[in-house]
Amino acid sequence: MTAVLRTLERADLPFVHRLFNDPEVTRYWFVEPTHSLAAMEDQFGRRLHDTSERRFVIDDAGRRCGIVELVDIDLRHRNCEFQIIVAPDCQGNGYAGAATRDALRYAFAVLNLHKVHLLVDNTNAAAIHVYQKAGFVNEGVLREEYFADGTYQDVTRMAIFQRDYLSTP
Template identity: 40%
Template sequence: MSESLSVQPLQKDDLDFLYQMRVNSDVMDYWFEEPYASKAQMIKSYEANLERDTHRSFILYYGEVRVGFLGLFDIDWRHRHAEFAIMIDPAFQGNGYATCATELMVDYGFYQLNLHKLFLFVAKSNDKAVYIYEKVGFEREGVLKQHFFINGQYCDAIMMAMLRENN
C-alpha cells in the first residue's frame, strides 16, 4: 500500500479539504481542539506558517485522492525533536492509511530533518491510534491525567515518543 500513498506539502488549494476535517467534531476531538475554524483563519495560519521553520504540514494522498493531513509541529532544531500529528478523513479511515503515513513521517523526520525524537499525545481511550503508534515503534512515556476536555468530560492522554536510535 505504501507505494500508493504519498505526502505532498500543504498548498493553499488543499485548505478546502482540510477545512472539512477541521469543522468535524469526530476528527477534532482527537486533536484535542474545538471543531471551529473559519476559512479566513486557516488561510491566515497557512500564510504565517510559510514563514516559519518549525512546522512541516502535508496532505496524504492515496493515488490522486486526498485522504488525510499530517505533520511535524514545534520542531526544535537545537534539541532535535518535534510533535507528530495526523488526521485521516473519516471517509477513508480503517484502510491502513494511518500506519503507512506515520511510517512515512517517521522516516522524513529522522532521515530528512535529522531529528532525534518524535513525540505525540493521544487520548488514552483511543485504542486504535495507540495500537498504530505502538506498531510503528512509538513507546509510552507517561500519562497526563484529565488533561483534555472531550465530549463534556476530562480525559487522560498518553504521551508517546520514538527515538531515532530505536527506529
Template identity: 30%
Template sequence: MLDYHLLQGQRLKLDRMKETDILEIATWYEDEEFLRNLDAIPSFPKRETEIEKWINNKQHNTYTMAIRVNDSKKIIGYVEFDGILWNHRNSSMSIAIGGNNRGNGFGKEALELALKFAFHELNLHRIQLTVFEYNHRAISLYEKIGFTKEGSHREFLERDGRRYDMHLYGLLRHEWIGNQ
C-alpha cells in the same frame, strides 16, 4: 544508496499543502470524531481562513505535509512536525486522516513515510506526540510503529461529563531503525 522515494509509498505520498486543499480540510473540521481525536479545544468547525492561515505558516521549525493518494492526488490527511528544536534534534508531531479515509491503513503508511522523512531527511533524533486515552486506533498504531508510552497527563480533558488522560509517546531514531 540514496532513497529518492523518501516521501512516496505504495499508496500514498507526502506533499506540500496547497490552497486547493482548504475546502477538503474544512469538511474534516466539521466531523466531531476528527475534532475530538485531534485536539483538546472545544469541538467546533474551523473557518476556511483559519485553515488557510495554518497552511501558510512558514516557520523554520514546522513542516506540515499533505497526505495524498498516489493515483488521484487527493488529500486524505496531513502530518505535521512542529516545535522542532534543531539544536537537540527533537520534534513534536501530529497526524490526522480526514473523512471516510480512516480505518483503511492509510495512517500506518503515512506515519512510516513521515518518520522516514523525520529521521533521514530532517536528521531528527526524537519524535514525540500526544494522544487521548479514548483514541484506541491511534494508540494501537503508535505502539505498532514502535512509539513508547512515556507518561500521561492524568484527567487532562473532560468530554461528555467524563475525564480522560492524555498519553505522551516518544520514539528515538535508533528504536525506529531497529524496528525496520
C-alpha cells in the same frame, strides 16, 4: 494503496477545513470544531516560511485522505511533535500506518531529529495500536489533560528515538 505524503498547499485548505469542522475528528485533537476557512487561509500565509513545522497531505492518486504534521520542531534539541488525521471516509485502509512511517522517515532521515513524540487520547485504541506498531513507546499518562465532550480526558505521551527507528528492519 499508493498513498504518499506531499506538502500541504493552499488548494488543500478546504479539505483541511472540512476535517477541522468534523466533531468526530476534532474530538481526538481536543479542539472545538469552529475553524473558519478564512482563518485557516490567514494562518497558512503566516506559517509559509515557518521552519518549526512541516505539514503534509496524505494523497492517494489525487484523493486527499488526511493530514500529517510535524510541529514544534526544535533543531537544537532535535525533537518535534507528531500529529495525524485520517479522513473518516479513508479510515481502516492502512493510511495511518503508512503515513506515520513516512513522517518518521522524514523526521529522522531528512531533519535528522533525535526524538519524535505525540499525545494520544487514552480511548483512541486504533491510534495507539498504529503508534505502537510504528515503534512509539509510552512515556507517561497526563491525567485529565484536555476537556472534550463534556469531560476531562487522560492522554498518553508516546515517543520514538531516531536510534530505535533506524534499528527497526
